[in-house]
Amino acid sequence: MTDVMETSCDGVLLQPLRPGDAGAMSTTTLPHTPSPLGSDTGAAVRLNELRRTYGTGADAYEAVRGLDLEVERGSVLALLGVNGAGKTSTLEVVEGLAPATSGSVEVLGLDPVEDRAAVRRRTGVLLQHSGFAADLTVTETVELWAGLVTDARPVEEALAEVDLGGRADVAVRDLSGGEQRRLDLACSLLGRPELVMLDEPTTGLDPESRRRVWALLQRLRDAGTTILLTTHYLEEAEVLADRIAIMAAGRVVREGTPDELAASLPATISFTTPRGPDGPVVVPPLGAGRRTDRDRTVVETDDLQVTLTSLLTWAAHEGIRLEALDARQATLESVFLDVARVAADAGETHPSTYPASQPEDLR
């Protein structure tokens, strides 16, 4: 009897962790106690009620305002937001470069400030702007970083991975922007990190360089590396991310898979408003929002299939032809614009409202 109970417990309650199934533990209610070595399980990053304030008194500015976020192990999470939304301010706390003003921060089960050495050995960071000594060559730069990392991978291997093997003896000052970015990534990845934090990895790169960086990040993800990145390119988030968190005014306002986010706004059906002998034909309610936009009728719905079926059934019954019929799910872009619009209406993310000392995305 006991055996049966245990078996069923194993099978139902304690599902075995598969490799890569990193999130399995994060949904349990086990109390989390950070161990000195950190844990191999649980969320890679866990932020709770995170706040970060710059300055004091009348000049104080709160860049991060009670942010909750979890990044599952082995997953890619993109922090998306307009400039000044608080992406970099948040990332700096996760990276251990700045302390949180309040709230809790857990990185690989550890505190990035208290457990600095242990966390830094297992993470890789890419800042928004690369920082290299212009007079060193590519190889010398990676060799220097190899000397700064515990258990660094071979330099040639690191360069080959970012496709810079052929540029090994070139001075950093002579590299293109895309090459510098990939060199920077090579340095970030030298210690085979479990978690990498990338602040706008492809901002300012040409499309070809951007795709090279994406390919590299996709290979990293496939190898099991957890990636937390910020971007303001929607396409980047869609291509790379398992989950997307949209930030506005220091908070995460939407979070989910790209599909979930798209599903959070209504789908739209539109067609040229049909004309009968008595003028424009009015479409029946169909249980969804309905408006006209010049000569088109636009129907908004949370259930595209049902509404579309009703519409087509009605049209067939009435013998009406719906010209230029278009049915589509909301896109990530529409979700993002919706968030940006709401935030702008609240007057919170407009750069001109920031104090000059605000050392965020606005440099």
Add this chain to the structure above:
Amino acid sequence: MTTDTLSPRTTPTPPTPPSSRPSTSPWRDGVRRTRALSGANVRLMRRNRLTTLYAFVVPLTPLVLIAFADGSTAAAAAGAGSVLLLALVFPVYYTVLSMLVTRRDELVLKRLRTGEVRDREVVASLALPGTVVAAVVMAVAVAIGLPTGLPFPTNLPLYVVTVLAGAGMFTAFALWTASFTRTAENAQITSMPVILLASAGTLAPSLPDRAAEVLSWTPMAALDTLQRVAWFGLDTDGGSVGFAGSWAEAGQPLVVLAVWSVLAVDLARRTMRWEPRS
């Protein structure tokens, strides 16, 4: 997928799980990182013509004063003051200042601080190359003097302490100066106050009593007094002391040096910036 055509041939390496990461000693790791960074700094010093001149050539020139002192202790002691001054001001103070400002502008310091390396290791790696140059120059000065009849240092430990403490203090002054130095070129102007303060100190022995008294409280005067007593066994009145007496003579200048060092370190700590002003 379109990106496949751009993928390099290498297979991605999976991250190292924590259990298979080697355990290491923090102290050994710190030494390894400091050595790696110092090596890169030496390389960068040699690639910049001005830094090469200031760090490796200028400090050698006053060695002539030792060679031509002709065994005269008074002349050699004055010359040794200049040797120490140039060895600390150029390879240490000015080089640390210009490298720090350059690396800061290049965002290298900011980038380094995202990794495992500690702030103190970054600072040590900036100061180490110049400190080694200063120590070598002071050793060469003794080696040059011996055949001309100059003595071996009366108090070798004090001689070494003088050079190292001086290097530490000037490093702290460099970190502080960097806080109001916008660019590496700008360092030529912003370094003047500290260089003047340092130069004034070596004038003390040749000035009237009142002026000498005031100047004796400057950091370089303290260092000059220390090298005189440590190498030549000379007290401030020109008398001579032995090993034991040299410690007593060193008391006042060591206190002066300590006070200036504390001040310099405090200024550096409070003003240190790791990235350019935005």
